[in-house]
Amino acid sequence: MAIQTSTERRAARVRRAVKAAANGRPRLSVHRSSKNIYAQIIDDVEGKTLVSASTLETVLKDSLKTGADTDAATAVGKLVAERAVAAGVTQVVFDRGRFIYHGRVKALAEAAREGGLDF
Structure with a gap:
């Protein structure tokens, strides 16, 4: 058995709770790096990504000062919600x-909630 770090244990704990609460709903998965933020909506039943958005996309990259602040995260949240509703x-x-x-x-x-996603 491999030794897990505390962040790996936390990720596993959160994933376990999310899957228990999902009831067939897709999940909005968020990943944050030091320079960018990524979001994708995943259907775990079929194992497919339905929509995604990140600060690396040219739509957002040109309009943002940096991909590593709350303004960038808000923009990604709005974009992923807009694509999901579509x-x-x-x-x-x-x-x-x-x-x-x-x-x-x-x-x-919070931006995804304002954009029309319910969670």
Whole structure:
């Protein structure tokens, strides 16, 4: 058995709770790096990504000062919500992964809620 770090244990714990609460809903998965933020809506039943958005896309990259602040996270949250609603997805379960619900992760979640996602 491999030894897990505390962040790997936290990620596994969060993923377990998200899957238990999902009830067939797709999950909004968030990944935050030091320079960018990424969001994707994943259907775990089929194992497919339905929509995604990140600060690396040219739509956002040109208009943002940096990809590593709450303004960038808000823009990604709005964009992923807009794409999800266009794809017919309105209810999701939020998967913050190993990241604490604070700062950029919180800004992305609140922007996605304002954009029409329900979680």
